[in-house]
Amino acid sequence: MGSTGFSWKLADHPKLPKGKLLAMIVLDGWGEASPDKFNCIHVAETPTMDSLKNGAPDKWRLVRAHGTAVGLPTEDDMGNSEVGHNALGAGRIFAQGAKLVDLALASGKIYDDEGFNYIKESFATNTLHLIGLMSDGGVHSRLDQLQLLLRGASQHGAKRIRVHVLTDGRDVLDGSSVGFAETLEAELSDLRSKGIDAQVASGGGRMYVTMDRYENDWEVVKRGWDAQVLGEAPHKFKNVVEAIKTLREAPGANDQYLPPFVIVDDSEKAVGPVVDGDAVVTFNFRADRMTMLAQALEYEKFDKFDRVRFPKIRYAGMLQYDGELKLPNHYLVSPPLIERTSGEYLVKNGVRTFACSETVKFGHVTFFWNGNRSGYFNSELEEYVEIPSDSGITFNVQPKMKALEIGEKARDAILSGKFDQVRVNIPNGDMVGHTGDVEATVVACKAADEAVKMILDAVEQVGGIYVVTADHGNAEDMVKRNKKGEPLLKDGEVQILTSHTLQPVPIAIGGPGLAAGVKFRKDVPSGGLANVAATVMNLHGFVAPDDYETTLIEVVD
Ligand SMILES: O=C(O)[C@H](O)COP(=O)(O)O
Ligand SMILES: [Mn+2]
Ligand SMILES: [Mn+2]
Incomplete structure (x- = not known):
C-alpha cells in the first residue's frame, strides 16, 4: 500500500448489505475445553451459549487465541486480553510487547x-x-x-x-x-x-x-x-x-x-x-x-x-x-505500531459505534480494540460507556459483577437505533476465573450467559446480526494438568489454575439480519482472533483491506 494511494474508504461487499445492526460480544476468558468438573463453563447453566454451539459448523466454530496466532513469542504462551483484543480489533497479527x-x-x-x-x-x-x-x-x-x-x-x-x-x-x-x-x-x-x-x-x-x-x-x-x-x-x-x-x-x-x-x-x-x-x-x-x-x-x-x-x-x-x-x-x-484498526476504518466509513464494559475491562473494548489508543476516532459517531466496577473486592465475592448492567446498556443502545455496531466485553469468566474460586466461577459463567441472552434478544427485536466470541481461555479450565490432561496433585490436592489457558475460543454468528447463505468457510481451519475483524467488516457490508487476515465467512448462493 503506497502512501499516495491510501484511502480509508472500504469497498462495498459484493453480496452483503449495509445498515444491519451488529452486536459484537466478547466474553472475557471463555475458552473451549473438554467437559469435566473443573470446566466452569460446562458446569454452569449456559443455555444461550450452548444453543449457539448447535449452529456448528456453519455458524459456530473455534478460533485460535494464544501463541503466534496473537503475536506472542511461542505456542506455549497463553493468550491474554491485550493481545486478544488487539488482534480482534486490528485484524492483523503484530509482534507483541x-x-x-x-x-x-x-x-x-x-x-x-x-x-x-x-x-x-x-x-x-x-x-x-x-x-x-x-x-x-x-x-x-x-x-x-x-x-x-x-x-x-x-x-x-x-x-x-x-x-x-x-x-x-x-x-x-x-x-x-x-x-x-x-x-x-x-x-x-x-x-x-x-x-x-x-x-x-x-x-x-x-x-x-x-x-x-x-x-x-x-x-x-x-x-x-x-x-x-x-x-x-x-x-x-x-x-x-x-x-x-x-x-x-x-x-x-x-x-x-x-x-x-x-x-x-x-x-x-x-x-x-x-x-x-x-x-x-x-x-x-x-x-x-x-x-x-x-x-x-x-x-x-x-x-x-x-x-x-x-x-x-x-x-x-x-x-x-x-x-x-x-x-x-x-x-x-518501541511498542507495536498498530494502525488502521477495524474500529477506525468502520467509523471512517460511517459505522456508528457503541462500546461498553465495566471499568476492569473497559479499556479492552476501547483502548486495546483500537490498537492501544485512547479516545474516540469521531466523537459524533461513537459512544463509549464505562460502568463502574466494584473496587476493593475480589470478584469471587461478587461473581455476577456488572454483567447484567452491561447487557442492559447494550440492549438499550441496540434498541435506540442510534448505532450500527454495539460492542461489549463481558468480564465474568475471566475476572472470577483469576480468583481460582471454582464455585464462584460457575456463577460467573451463568451471569455472563444471561447477559449474552439479553443482548441477543435485542438483536432479534431489531433484525440485527450478532458475533459472539472470546479473547482467550480461562474459566473453561481451572486446574493445572499433566501432559495427559489429568489434574495435577500437590500434597494430595489439585493445583488450582488461576491463569488463562492455551485453549481455542468459540465464535458464533447469527441473528435475523444475517443474510441467507452466510456461513463459516471450511478453508481457514487454523483461523484465529485476527480473522474476526475482516469477518465483522463483511457483516457491516464492506470488504476488509487487503492486508487484513482473511475473513472467516463466505456467502453461498
Ligand atoms: O491483568 C490481568 O488481570 C491478568 O494478568 C491477565 O488478564 P487479562 O489479559 O484477561 O486482562
Ligand atoms: Mn481477557
Ligand atoms: Mn484475565
Whole structure:
C-alpha cells in the first residue's frame, strides 16, 4: 500500500448489505475445553451459549487465541486480553510487547536506543530502580527479561540497582512467587559478587499493590508508591524471600494480594526509596496495569493521591504504554505500531459505534480494540460507556459483577437505533476465573450467559446480526494438568489454575439480519482472533483491506 494511494474508504461487499445492526460480544476468558468438573463453563447453566454451539459448523466454530496466532513469542504462551483484543480489533497479527522486548534484549539494541541512553545518565551518581511483575507468565512481564536487563544495565554502567517486585499468582500458580524471588535473589547476588550494589527494595501483591487498571482504585497505586518511592510500608523485612514466605503464612494470603513491604537494612532503614536524580524503569511490557503508575511517576501535575514527594527522576517504561498520550515519554522498546484498526476504518466509513464494559475491562473494548489508543476516532459517531466496577473486592465475592448492567446498556443502545455496531466485553469468566474460586466461577459463567441472552434478544427485536466470541481461555479450565490432561496433585490436592489457558475460543454468528447463505468457510481451519475483524467488516457490508487476515465467512448462493 503506497502512501499516495491510501484511502480509508472500504469497498462495498459484493453480496452483503449495509445498515444491519451488529452486536459484537466478547466474553472475557471463555475458552473451549473438554467437559469435566473443573470446566466452569460446562458446569454452569449456559443455555444461550450452548444453543449457539448447535449452529456448528456453519455458524459456530473455534478460533485460535494464544501463541503466534496473537503475536506472542511461542505456542506455549497463553493468550491474554491485550493481545486478544488487539488482534480482534486490528485484524492483523503484530509482534507483541513480549516478543519485541525479547528481540531488543537478544540483539542488544535496547542499550543503543534513546530510552536506555536517557536513564543511563543517572548511573554514575544515582540508583537505577526497576519496578514490575516478578513472574514468568509472559502476560505483563517476564522474569528472564528482568534478569537480562539487570545484567545488561550493570554492564552498561549501573552501579546501584534496586528492584521493586510485584508478586503474581494470577498469570502463574499461586505460591510460585517464592521460587521467582529465589531466582531473582540469585541473580542479584551474582551482581553483588561483581561489585554491583544490587538488591530488592520493596514488594507487594500485584492486585493490592500498584497493578490496578483503568483507574478502578488509585489506592492500589498509592500503596505501591509509598513502598517503592517513599520507602514506607506496614511490613519490613531483611530480604524478599523471607518477606514473601512470611506474608504468605497469614490466613487466606495469596501472591496476588500480598500486602506492601519494604526491605530494610540493619538500622531498619528502607534500602531503596526513590530520590532526586535516580533512574526508574517499569519493566512490564503490557500497558493496562502500568499506566496509572506511569502517570504518578511522570506527571508534574497529579491529583489522584498525595505523592508526598515527587522526586525528579529519569523515568522510562519498558514500552511506551499509551501512544496517544505519549505515556511515558521515554521507553526502552518501541511498542507495536498498530494502525488502521477495524474500529477506525468502520467509523471512517460511517459505522456508528457503541462500546461498553465495566471499568476492569473497559479499556479492552476501547483502548486495546483500537490498537492501544485512547479516545474516540469521531466523537459524533461513537459512544463509549464505562460502568463502574466494584473496587476493593475480589470478584469471587461478587461473581455476577456488572454483567447484567452491561447487557442492559447494550440492549438499550441496540434498541435506540442510534448505532450500527454495539460492542461489549463481558468480564465474568475471566475476572472470577483469576480468583481460582471454582464455585464462584460457575456463577460467573451463568451471569455472563444471561447477559449474552439479553443482548441477543435485542438483536432479534431489531433484525440485527450478532458475533459472539472470546479473547482467550480461562474459566473453561481451572486446574493445572499433566501432559495427559489429568489434574495435577500437590500434597494430595489439585493445583488450582488461576491463569488463562492455551485453549481455542468459540465464535458464533447469527441473528435475523444475517443474510441467507452466510456461513463459516471450511478453508481457514487454523483461523484465529485476527480473522474476526475482516469477518465483522463483511457483516457491516464492506470488504476488509487487503492486508487484513482473511475473513472467516463466505456467502453461498
Ligand atoms: O491483568 C490481568 O488481570 C491478568 O494478568 C491477565 O488478564 P487479562 O489479559 O484477561 O486482562
Ligand atoms: Mn481477557
Ligand atoms: Mn484475565
